[in-house]
Amino acid sequence: MNAASDPGPALLEVRGLSKSFGTLRALQEVDFTLRHGEIHALLGENGAGKSTLIKAVTGVFPRDAGIVRLGGAEVAPRSAKAAVDAGIATVYQEVNLLQNLSVAQNLYLGRQPTRFGLVREAEMRRRATELLAEFDLHIDVAEPLGNYSVAVQHIAAIARAVDQSARVLILDEPTASLDRHEVEILFAVMRKLAARGIGVIFVTHFLDQVYEICDRITVLRNGRLIGERTTAELPRIELIRMMLGRELAETTSERAAAQARQVGEICARFEDYGKAGYVAPFNLALRRGEVVGLAGLLGSGRSETARLVFGAERADSGSAAVEGRPVRLQSPRDAVAHGFGYCPEERKTDGIIADLTVRENIVLALQAKRGLSKPLSRAEQDEIAMRFIRMLDIRPPEPERPIGLLSGGNQQKVLLARWLATAPRLLVLDEPTRGIDVGAHAEIIRLIRELCDNGLALLVISSELDEIVTYSDRVIVLRDRSHIDELEGEAVDVSNILAAIAAGTTGAEAGQA
Amino acid sequence: MMPSIMQRLLQTRGLAQIIALLAILAIDRAVSPQFFDLRMQDGRLFGSLIDVLNRGAPVALLSLGMVLVIATRGIDLSVGAVMAISGAIAASLADAYGLPVALAAALGAGLLCGLWNGFLVAVLGIQPIVATLILMVAGRGVAQLITEGRIVTFTAPDLVWLGNGAVLGVPTPVAVVIGMLIITGAVVRGSALGLLIEATGGNARASELAGIGTRAMILAVYVWCGLCAALAGVIAAADIMGADANNAGLWLELDAILAVVIGGTSLFGGRFSLVLAMVGALIIQAMNTGILLSGYPPEFNLLVKAAVVLVVLLLQSPRFANAGAVLGRARQ
Numbered sequence: 001m002n003a004a005s006d007p008g009p010a011l012l013e014v015r016g017l018s019k020s021f022g023t024l025r026a027l028q029e030v031d032f033t034l035r036h037g038e039i040h041a042l043l044g045e046n047g048a049g050k051s052t053l054i055k056a057v058t059g060v061f062p063r064d065a066g067i068v069r070l071g072g073a074e075v076a077p078r079s080a081k082a083a084v085d086a087g088i089a090t091v092y093q094e095v096n097l098l099q100n101l102s103v104a105q106n107l108y109l110g111r112q113p114t115r116f117g118l119v120r121e122a123e124m125r126r127r128a129t130e131l132l133a134e135f136d137l138h139i140d141v142a143e144p145l146g147n148y149s150v151a152v153q154h155i156a157a158i159a160r161a162v163d164q165s166a167r168v169l170i171l172d173e174p175t176a177s178l179d180r181h182e183v184e185i186l187f188a189v190m191r192k193l194a195a196r197g198i199g200v201i202f203v204t205h206f207l208d209q210v211y212e213i214c215d216r217i218t219v220l221r222n223g224r225l226i227g228e229r230t231t232a233e234l235p236r237i238e239l240i241r242m243m244l245g246r247e248l249a250e251t252t253s254e255r256a257a258a259q260a261r262q263v264g265e266i267c268a269r270f271e272d273y274g275k276a277g278y279v280a281p282f283n284l285a286l287r288r289g290e291v292v293g294l295a296g297l298l299g300s301g302r303s304e305t306a307r308l309v310f311g312a313e314r315a316d317s318g319s320a321a322v323e324g325r326p327v328r329l330q331s332p333r334d335a336v337a338h339g340f341g342y343c344p345e346e347r348k349t350d351g352i353i354a355d356l357t358v359r360e361n362i363v364l365a366l367q368a369k370r371g372l373s374k375p376l377s378r379a380e381q382d383e384i385a386m387r388f389i390r391m392l393d394i395r396p397p398e399p400e401r402p403i404g405l406l407s408g409g410n411q412q413k414v415l416l417a418r419w420l421a422t423a424p425r426l427l428v429l430d431e432p433t434r435g436i437d438v439g440a441h442a443e444i445i446r447l448i449r450e451l452c453d454n455g456l457a458l459l460v461i462s463s464e465l466d467e468i469v470t471y472s473d474r475v476i477v478l479r480d481r482s483h484i485d486e487l488e489g490e491a492v493d494v495s496n497i498l499a500a501i502a503a504g505t506t507g508a509e510a511g512q513a
Numbered sequence: 514m515m516p517s518i519m520q521r522l523l524q525t526r527g528l529a530q531i532i533a534l535l536a537i538l539a540i541d542r543a544v545s546p547q548f549f550d551l552r553m554q555d556g557r558l559f560g561s562l563i564d565v566l567n568r569g570a571p572v573a574l575l576s577l578g579m580v581l582v583i584a585t586r587g588i589d590l591s592v593g594a595v596m597a598i599s600g601a602i603a604a605s606l607a608d609a610y611g612l613p614v615a616l617a618a619a620l621g622a623g624l625l626c627g628l629w630n631g632f633l634v635a636v637l638g639i640q641p642i643v644a645t646l647i648l649m650v651a652g653r654g655v656a657q658l659i660t661e662g663r664i665v666t667f668t669a670p671d672l673v674w675l676g677n678g679a680v681l682g683v684p685t686p687v688a689v690v691i692g693m694l695i696i697t698g699a700v701v702r703g704s705a706l707g708l709l710i711e712a713t714g715g716n717a718r719a720s721e722l723a724g725i726g727t728r729a730m731i732l733a734v735y736v737w738c739g740l741c742a743a744l745a746g747v748i749a750a751a752d753i754m755g756a757d758a759n760n761a762g763l764w765l766e767l768d769a770i771l772a773v774v775i776g777g778t779s780l781f782g783g784r785f786s787l788v789l790a791m792v793g794a795l796i797i798q799a800m801n802t803g804i805l806l807s808g809y810p811p812e813f814n815l816l817v818k819a820a821v822v823l824v825v826l827l828l829q830s831p832r833f834a835n836a837g838a839v840l841g842r843a844r845q
Contacts (some may be wrong), residue, residue, distance in 0.1 A: 312722060336724030350722055353715040355783040364712055367705045368724040375705040418723065 010069075011036045011199040012057075012088070012168050017066030019056050023407060026052040029066070030225045032218055034168060034199040039190055041210045041231070042203045044220035045243055045298050045463035047434050050203050053220065054170055058083035058090050071167065089161030093173040095153045097160075099146030104128035106145050107160050131159050135189050151182030155189055162193060169193060170201045175209060187213050205298040207236060219243055237502040240297070244465045244498065263473060264288030267425045267457050268340075270309065272318035279304045280482035281317050286426055286457040291448065293472030294461045295497050301481035302461045303345055306428045309459065310342040311335040322425075336369050341419030345430040345461070347408065351415050354404030358394065359385035361403045361414050366421045388417035392447065409440025416447065426457045433467065445471060465494045477501060526777055529828040530792045533775075537796060537821070541803040548806070557679035561802060563687075569798030570686035571596070571762070573791055574745035575769035576776070577690075577697055578738030580790040583773050585714045585731050586782025587634055587641035589738045592769055594652025595626045596746030596762030601659040603747045604756035607669035615672060616747060623743020624736060626652065631735030635728040649766070656758035666755035676751025686748045690791075693741065698787055707785075710734065714782025768797055771818075775825050796821070 014032040018025070027049045034040050044050050056063040059077030068075055070087060077083035080090065097106045104125045105112075112119045113127065128141040135155055145153055154174050161169055171190070175183050190200050190213060202214060210217060210231065217234060219226040219242040226242045266285045274281030279301045286292060294302045307313040311329035320327050322338045329335050332342070344350035353361055363381045370376070376384070385399040392413040394406075403414055412432060419427055432448065433441045448471050452458055462468045468475060475492050477485040477500040485500040487493075541561070542548045551560040575592045582589045599619035606615035626648060633644035667673075680688040701707040712720040713727045721727050742762075750756045772793035778785040800821055804814045 310722075332722050333724045333726055342722060344722060349716070350718050353712050353719055353783075355715045356711060360708060360712070364708070364720070364725070365723045367708060368726075370705070372704045372706055372709070375703070375708075 009036065009072075010034070011071060013069040014053070014057060015067050015069075017053065017056055017068070018064045019052055019061060020064055025223055027056060027223045030220065030223070031228075032225070033228065034201060035216075036199060037194045037197045038215040039194050039200045039202055039213055041214040041217045042201055042220070043205075043210065043217060043239070043243060044226075047222070047431075047463070048220040048243075049223040050220060051172070052223070054090060054172060054201075054203070058088055058170070084161070084164055084166070087165060087167040088170065089164060089166035089168070090170040090172060091154065091157045091161055091174060093176050095150070095157050097145055097153060097157055100144055102142050103132075103139065103145050103148070103156055104141040106156060107131060107141070107163065111164075131163055132156070135159055135192070136185075149182065151178050151185055154178070154186060158189060158193075162198065166198065168199045168201065170203070172203045173205070174202075175204060175206060183209065207239065207297070210239075211236070237498055240498050240502050241494075243297070244463060244494075244501075263290045264455060267323060268309075269321045270318065271321075273308060273315050273320060274317050275304075275308060275313060275315050276317075278313060278481070279308055282476075282483040284309070284476070284483075286459060288425070288455045288457055289452050290473045291452050291458045291460060291471050293468035293475040293492075294459065294478060295465060295468050295475050296478030296501060298463070299481075300478040300501075301483075302478055303430050304481065305478070305483070306342065306344075306430050306459065306461055309335075309426075310340055310428055312342070333368070336365060336422065339422070339425040340428065341365065341422060341424040341426070342428040343412070343415045343419065343430060343432060345434065347411055347415065347434075352403045352411050355402060357400050358389070358403050358406070358414055359399035362388055362399075362417045362421055365418045369422050384421055385417075388414075388420060391420075392417055393443070407440070409444070412440070412444060413447075416444075420451075424456065426459065427451065428459045428461075430461045431463065432460065433462065433464065465497055469494055469497070526786060527789045527792065529825060530776060530789050530796065533821070533825045533828070534792055534796050534799065537799045537803065541799060541806065544803060545806040553682060556682060557684060558682045561806065563684060565795065565798050565802045566687045566690075567684045568802065569794050570684075570690050571745040571749050572765055572768045572772055572797060573690045573794040574693060574741050574748070575765055576772040576790040576794045577693055577787065578734075578741030579766075579769040580773045580776065580778050580785050580787060581697075581701070581710060581734040582641070582738045583714075583770070583778050583780060584710050584782055584785035585734050586717070586780075587731065587734070588645065588770065588780070589630060589735065589742075590642065590645040590766050591626065591630060591648035591652055592738065592742035592745075593762035593764060593766040594649050594656065595623055595739055595742035596749060596765065597653055597656035597756075597758050598626065598659065599623050599743035599746035600750030600756040600761045601656045601665065601758050603672060604665040604667050604750050605659060607667045607672040612669060612671040612675075615669070619747050620740060620743045623739040623741075623746070625739070626742070627736035627739020628732070630739065631732035634735060635731035653758065656756075656761070660756055660758045662758070664755050664757045668754070672747075672751050673754055674751075676748055676754070686752070689744065689748060693744065694787060694791060697737070697741075701787065706730075706733075711783055711785065714785075769794075771822060772797055775822060796825070 010033050012034040014030065017027055017030045019027040030049065030053060032053065042050050042053070052061065055061045057068055059079050059082055075086045077086050101109070107128045108124050113123045114120060125141050132139065132141065137152065137155055139148065139152065145156060158169065174186060178186065194200055204210060214231050216228065216230050217239065218228045219239070221243065264287055267288050268286045270282065270284040272281040272283065282305065294305060296302050304313070308315050311331050311334050314330055320329055327338055359381055362385045363376055366384070367376055382399065388394070389397045389399060394410050394413045394417070403411055406414065429448070433444050445467065448458060448460065460468065460471065469492055472492055475487045475497060476483050477487065477497055479501055487496055545561060548561045551558055551562065579589060579592065599622050602622050603615045603619040606618055630645050630648060633639045633647070634641050675685050678685045709725050709730055712723070712725060713730045717727050746762060749761055773790045774780065775793035775796055776786055776789035778790065797818065800818055801814055804811060804817060
């Protein structure tokens, strides 16, 4: 594609890879090329398809369409083990090794050197020591793995993978739990492997690290390939645009609707609100009828802010006030009592109760708010459920169907209904359109706007910048777990948000960037 | 809007359990022709059927508490030991202080045991199976300390009545079970507790985020389970007019869990049914009684029980219905 850079023979070629889960198209005809001896960043927000791509390539999921060639020969591993045997090894963020076994045992688990059927412990330890020495790691391999730091465990996992004749090494968020020094050690190992001709795929959401170590970058968004670039030729703001933005022109016309809205008084205010090591203290005032968007990259502190506001995580600094009165938000229960609602990002694990019916899922928060002694009668439950099924057009319109059987978009509507039934003053929506097909997507956005027109305050998180720009009156930009900027009125547009994320500057300065 | 009555009948949960119970009763009738005979004597009903209900009362009471615990995705292994404690207390106090004091002390002990289990699970976050194992082991020791290692007997007539008397012709233990079933049902389904317990068991994280006080919910079910177990212990002691700390309630926690599972409540929590748990307890007891009546050695009981449980669980399993599909999937 790019004649200027040395193309080199491709080590791993993925062509036209597609994968669907039910109606959700997780990967659509994705191409990916990894060369010998390069470190290649695979980037994208949550739900972009990075993990699906890795799992489809390594045989964890069967793929619907597409081919994978390794060194020119087509491979189709049926399992992660088959992928390792073929030469594609993956090291996940959570190291898949056994903490209670020794380092040496971990390195040679399942392939221990034996004599007459007995494991040769001394031989195994000698080989393990040698192997780790190649990675400049000099440790006692007889110690349990769990006694060493996460960085050492990662390197042990990499050493094991490479020793199993890996030609392609996939590192999925390996640096998420490492400190600066440990990251350096890991990078040294990655460079050494690349020098040996191994192709390394590096999945991360730390852009600084991408620019530090990666040769090339592939960006995915919503299951599609957005582009493949050489790191040196891709400005950071352009990279963020690839990860977050869609077509910029599309959104401008829709801004007008958001502008015209009447904004009421402050209904919830947070001052110096924060939690050490979680989110830096922030000031946040939410007004009736206003949509406040939280923008930032994955891991920037968006969801963390939402969880603090809802009491799912306890703040250790600052104060909160509802309608001018100071309140304590120690638990979601407190927040619900003050008229807050929260649709979490992980709908399946944190939102729906799959076995219960649509009706029960809808009335749950209202019932919890009313307390045990004031049960909603069945007739009241039926009435509430049918009212919201009609209002939000939940399909199929059957209140007695278990919610687990509904599509993602309809599950999201049920969760919205659950909170709307409590007549909240503030609703926090974390990625309300994640994993929802296009039709339902537009509908959820329309609902968000309507809710605000009725005087509800909304705090919305989304990775889709154009989406945030469409409905937000104000956008708070986060980076590295702190609120770094706030855009209001005219300043709310995708390029200003991108500039703020990339530079950490204010909207005005970003105009010059 | 509502499905027709016929549709609802077909979807009714518990069809498998009721069919199983009827089948076992039919077999019982086959091995013992007098099985369904009832007679009135001294103001109390007698007969094999009554016997099934009467003998099944302790396990039925245990299941009543256990089903709520299991609905929250928990389990309580300590109920047998709690039976031993409450039986020992009731037996030790009955002759000296009378029934009200003995009963209150025994039930109070059950309440404390439940609080302890609930504290370990809900507050300290210990896995239920481990948390309740502690009291399962220690509780029997406590009971033995109370009885000082002896079998404590008593003669207080009102306590004896709890095990051997009758209310309107119905044996007292059976009346107690019916009463507790009605009370539990009224509390759980009359308030919002049932829905919130099912939500907590179905997905505790999501329930917490929906504003449900999941800890309080979990604490409450263990307390109720302890109370039910204590009542079962008193009845078991009253039945034999004595407390045997070594054997009272021994292994009955397993029967109670079995009854709940046969009743269709999943060990993964969520949906539960009080009535079907009772049916489960009856199925177990109907089998026990049937084997005794048949004259086979009681050792067979365990094997037959295992076989019946397997059949009932298979009947409930959605996978059993499309076993072919499962086989196909297993090949992948």
